[in-house]
Amino acid sequence: MPGWLPHIYDVAMKPLEKTRFEKIRANLVRKAQGHVLEIGFGTGANFRYYKNAERVDAIEPNPAMSKHAVKRIKKSKTPIYTYQAIAEELPFADNSFDTVVATLVFCTIPEPAKALEEIRRTSKRGAQILLFEHVKMEQQMTGKTQEALTPVWKKLCDGCHLNRDTLELVKRSGLEVQKVNSYYGGLFLTIECRNPQ
Numbered sequence: 001m002p003g004w005l006p007h008i009y010d011v012a013m014k015p016l017e018k019t020r021f022e023k024i025r026a027n028l029v030r031k032a033q034g035h036v037l038e039i040g041f042g043t044g045a046n047f048r049y050y051k052n053a054e055r056v057d058a059i060e061p062n063p064a065m066s067k068h069a070v071k072r073i074k075k076s077k078t079p080i081y082t083y084q085a086i087a088e089e090l091p092f093a094d095n096s097f098d099t100v101v102a103t104l105v106f107c108t109i110p111e112p113a114k115a116l117e118e119i120r121r122t123s124k125r126g127a128q129i130l131l132f133e134h135v136k137m138e139q140q141m142t143g144k145t146q147e148a149l150t151p152v153w154k155k156l157c158d159g160c161h162l163n164r165d166t167l168e169l170v171k172r173s174g175l176e177v178q179k180v181n182s183y184y185g186g187l188f189l190t191i192e193c194r195n196p197q
Helices: 005-029 063-067 070-075 112-122 140-156 166-173
Strands: 033-039 052-059 080-083 097-103 123-134 176-183 188-194
Touching: 005 097, 005 123, 005 188, 033 112, 097 112, 112 123, 112 166, 123 166, 166 176, 166 188
Parallel strands: 033 052, 033 097, 052 080, 097 123
Antiparallel strands: 123 188, 176 188
């Protein structure tokens, strides 16, 4: 195989991979209904996918990220209200939300177990919790590589933990896991849960 072929292949596949990635995100977020809480909205990538939400309250701790979301908020057909806050200390009353959405954020939350407690507190009984996250892979060699890379990766990528087992954290939180889909060999998961409280 010529040395340049893998590079050409990667360039050619990139748009397809991006399309599939966005489709996963869109299909999950479109399930959100009623009064929605979004954890870590970043640049607002999810905002265009809210089709059945009455209102979205979205938190983001990084003000630099929030600035990039302004255009997406204006384009959204769903009312979106943003707050500078952290997931471990949500500025909302108990039993406020019908749905909670978090996509690609649990890897960066410093205290994920505490964030899940706050999600349970602020979501209503029977509320759906929709997560799309990258996780530590089950393959032993890949998992060890993720462990080895995480200290450097955290410094380069805003605190991102390559080795976080988010599914296990969710199971321990008391949320009822209803459906898990695996993508890209188990590197990414969608996790659909319910708050049983």
